[in-house]
Amino acid sequence: MFKRYDIQGRVAxxxxxxxxxxxxxxxxxxxxYEKLKAYLESETKLTAIHFYTGKVGADEKQERFLxxxxxxxxxxTAKEVKKIRTARDTYAWKGNxxxxxxxxxxxxxxxxxxxxxxxxxxxxxxxxxxLKQAGKRVFVVSAKHHIARELIERAKYVNLNKFEEHVAYxxxxxxxxxxGEV
Numbered sequence: 001m002f003k004r005y006d007i008q009g010r011v012a013x014x015x016x017x018x019x020x021x022x023x024x025x026x027x028x029x030x031x032x033y034e035k036l037k038a039y040l041e042s043e044t045k046l047t048a049i050h051f052y053t054g055k056v057g058a059d060e061k062q063e064r065f066l067x068x069x070x071x072x073x074x075x076x077t078a079k080e081v082k083k084i085r086t087a088r089d090t091y092a093w094k095g096n097x098x099x100x101x102x103x104x105x106x107x108x109x110x111x112x113x114x115x116x117x118x119x120x121x122x123x124x125x126x127x128x129x130x131l132k133q134a135g136k137r138v139f140v141v142s143a144k145h146h147i148a149r150e151l152i153e154r155a156k157y158v159n160l161n162k163f164e165e166h167v168a169y170x171x172x173x174x175x176x177x178x179x180g181e182v
Contacts, residue, residue, distance in 0.1 A: 002043035005139070005156065009113025011044040014105050016098070016119030017053035020160075023120070023143035027161055029168040034072055036167040040116075047112055049074050050104060052097035054081040077104070102127040109134050116141060117155070122148030128155050 024030050033051070040046045051069055055078045056062060070076050077100050098121060105115060105127055115131050117124060120142035128138045128151065138155040140147065147157060 002040070002158075005158070007044050007114050007137070007139075009045065009137075010047040010111065011040070011114045011116060012047055012105070012108065012112035013040060013049040013116045013118065014101050015049070015051045016101060016117075016121060016124075017051060018096070019119040019121050019142065019146065023146045023160055026143050026146060027164070029164055031160075031167055032169045033069055033074070036163075037072055037074070039163070039166045044114070044116075048108070050077065050101070051075070052077045052101045054079060054097065056081055077101075098123045106130055109136060113137065114139065117151075118142070118160075120147035120151060122150040125150035125154055 020031060037046075037049055040049065051074045053066070053076070055066075057080070066076050066078060077097060079097060079100075101119075102124060105117075109115075109131060114137045115128075116139050117128070118141045120140070124140075125148070128140075131138050132154070139158055140151045140155040141158045141160050141163075142151075143160045151157070
């Protein structure tokens with residue numbers, strides 16, 4: 001898939017986990033991050049893969065997931081989510097790591113030639129401008145209807161849905177999950 005874009009040089013990946021989580025809900029399938037890394041390694045000269053996410057307390061399942069990503073070679077940046085009051089008696093959980101992602105991508109720009117940003121958030125438009133001014137090629141990977149116009153105007157857009165066969169979890173048919181035959 002990425003080979004068709006003639007991506008040359010060192011590639012760094014920056015994943016906005018919250019944005020990809022919302023995209024997965026629309027897509028109807030989940031990203032298998034081990035497969036994603038292997039696929040990117042087979043298609044590009046991957047030098048680093050960064051993952052940014054909010055953490056929810058001492059959630060053991062989430063901790064195991066983040067530890068697995070780190071073991072696979074992901075650079076994991078996580079911080080505790082906050083409970084933000086949005087209206088009277090209404091709260092939202094917020095774990096925004098856009099600033100961390102943008103600062104890391106800009107700070108590390110000499111370590112890559114191509115930036116693959118897995119997000120559709122318009123907050124990253126300025127980052128893409130700066131990276132392009134520094135001579136970097138920029139690609140944005142997101143789901144249709146989850147990508148801001150500002151990003152499409154600045155980078156080559158790659159629809160996340162086109163990766164499904166390479167990076168999606170393969171589900172076990174219900175009959176086999178229970179030990180039966182299908």
